[in-house]
Amino acid sequence: MPEHGRFHRRRRKFMPRKIDASEKAIEQLYARYKVNAGMDATQIEAKLMGKTKFVDSEFPPQLVSVTGDTKGNLEGKRRARENLEDFEGLRWARPEEIYHDITIFKKGRGDKDAIEPNDIDQGTLGDCWFCSALACLAENPAHITKALVTKKWSKSGAYDVRLCIAGVWQIVTVDDCLPVHENGDPVFLSSKDHDLWVMLIEKAYAKVHGSYLSLAGGFSAMAFEDITGCAAETLQFSTVMKGDPVKLWDFFVKHTSQEDPVCISSISRPKECGFTEKEWKKTGIFSGHAYSVLDAKEHKGLRLLQVRNPWGGSESKLDFNDDDREHWTPELIKAFGATFKEDGTFFIKFEDVLRCFNLVDICYMHGADCHPFQASRASSTFTTGDAKQLSHCWRFEITKETEVVASIHQKDERDPRVPRYIDHRVIIADAASRGTVYAHKASMRKKSTVARCTLEPGSYVLIAHTTGRRMAKLGYTEAPFAVSLHAAESTKLVPVDHRLASNHAEQALMSMNGDVRSCASDKMQKYAVLAVGILILVTVAMSKNAYLAHMHRTSFYHDQLLFS
Structure with missing residues (x-):
């Protein structure tokens, strides 16, 4: 059937009911049904029992959720000024006001979820980077079904989406109030088959970043990381x-x-x-x-x-x-x-x-043997002043030769509510010796930074470090961050005393003065690269011959990675 025929077959005549999203109305709703902002979709559904519809107080169906908070925020004011005219006719509607048959995922053969990349329609927002990433992930429907915790239509209009924001998994609860044009067409992402999964994932992503317009412009890698956790x-x-x-x-x-x-x-x-x-x-x-x-x-x-x-x-x-x-x-x-x-x-x-x-x-979802990576995660906070702590350390074990991917994460600057980026260093070193550098990735201002290498069996430490200079410049006394380690085998990051972490960091930094250097030892080969910002330094204890053989079979795709 032609697209326009299918469209009219499944669309309702658009007659939206007014959604009362005033602060008073939401307060009354929450008080009457004993709902609070910390509840997930299942808890909300149990409270409302389909008697009324959920309205999200944290991301209400109002213009502020489209343009962002403009109060005292220059970026928000700019977005509002540039886009208010574009959204003057914007309305909010529930799925049942738009479509006859409401599903999260349409069903294919054998009653399986038929998630198709070609179903995604970008809409008017300049988030092709997010749209492209979503379409790419939809090639394997499991990536999408894992993100949608709520897999069936909710009578109360509450849904849970699982996202990995700044390296930490979280459940994002949203309502199903959708921004639409006057004729009922969705303003932003939608599905050509009118499944809800596309709109719900985008809405949850917009919520954690402050607004829909905050998603304008970006790189697909950002969405890959946030949706899959890889x-x-x-x-x-x-x-x-x-x-x-x-x-x-x-x-x-x-x-x-x-x-x-x-x-x-x-x-x-x-x-x-x-x-x-x-x-x-x-x-x-x-x-x-x-x-x-x-x-x-x-x-x-x-x-x-x-x-x-x-x-x-x-x-x-x-x-x-x-x-x-x-x-x-x-x-x-x-x-x-x-x-x-x-x-x-x-x-x-x-x-x-x-x-x-x-x-x-x-x-990076799979290692060289095509087996899925398993992730270990940890988070902490850099501090200055009397409680100064600029280095944090975790220990982990590797039992067989494996490719590892190390990352450091901070919250996305696209959300004007979060702090600005600071400089980070992440170091992976042998637990028994310090200062040996094997691979790195550097960046001054990025949401996350990635480095890859292959490690032999042994004990290692993962160190996160910042100079504190950018924190001082920005006036921050605290800077939260997260690290993740992805490997073919399961690993556990065990916290190490911060004094030991500082010692490890000092030894690694002392080995670096702008060039790649080799250690005068036949049992340890040391490589170091000095770069501004985030450094991924990977150390492994091995003989010189083993190291050279190891280098021969390992590929790197990082800027400024030098070998002598």
Whole structure:
């Protein structure tokens, strides 16, 4: 059935009831049914029992939830000033006021949840990075069903969404009051099949970041990390290639074969990359736009990426597009498993990827053996003043050689209510010796920073450290943070006395003076890189020969990683 036919078949005539979201009305609702803001959806459902609808006092169906709090907040005022006219006709409606048949997930064969990436419709918000990440994760429906704790339609309109915010898992409870246009069409993300999962996940994500408009602009890696809890990062193509495009191709092949979610972003200023306006238009690629990477295949020297545009039908006009009958032969169609539909999915030559794209977002879900990573997490707070503590330490054990991914997290600055970023250092060192550096990742101001390496069996410590300089500049006496360690085997982070942590940090920092240095010992090889901001330093005790062999089989994709 054509899209417009299906649409009218399932849509109601839009006749919204007024939702009283005044502070007084919400207070009366909470008092009457003994509901409080700390309750989850199950508890709220039990209290309301379908007699009335839940209205979220923390993220009410009001304009403030769209534009953010404008009181005394310059960023919020700017957003409101720029977008108030766009949302003057905005209304709030419940799902039953919009759709005849209400489901969280539509059902497929065998009564399974049929979650399809092509169902996502971006709407009017500039969050293609989030939309693309969501579509990429929807390739494996389990990623979505894990995020939606409430899996059935709630008569009371209360839903729980599970997100990993700043490295810490939390349940976000939202109501189902949805922002819609005057005709009833959803303003922001929605599902073309009118399932609620898309809108509920976006609403929960908007809630933890202060508003819907706070989601405008970003990188897919941020959403990967927050929805899955796995380590994720955004990398420049040049960082991965290190002068050799084959390394980038191998990167795509490895991670798509491991079913790690991957997105690529197109260049934002085509003219600066040698394209005329006419030439860029002919590519069919949108500038500064995120695309999901579905596969990377090679046949007789021809390398093609299969990608998806989260906007749906808009596809590439380059070689091997859906209408290209010059290059597609029966042999190639069979080799690449090509199907030609107006669904936003298309193939593109690797050479054209290098010309038209420059960023890759990767979510590290699996190790080299394709086994899912298991995560260990810890959180603490850096403090200054009389209770000064700028280093924290945890011990963990590795029982077999394994790839590990270390991350440090702080709250997203896109939310104007949270503190600004500070400098961080994360160090992984051998528990028996200090100062040996194996790998690192540096950043001054980022939501999270990731470093990867492979560790031999042994005891290690994970150290989080800050210089405190940016805290002093910003006037902060406290700065909360979290660390996570992802490995093929289960590990446990055990807190270590802060004095020992300080000693470990001092030894590691003393080994660094801007160059890569080797330790004068045949039992310990030491590498250090000095960089501003967050440093991921990984240390392992081993013989020189073992170290060199280890380096040979380990790949790194980090800026400023040097070897002597």
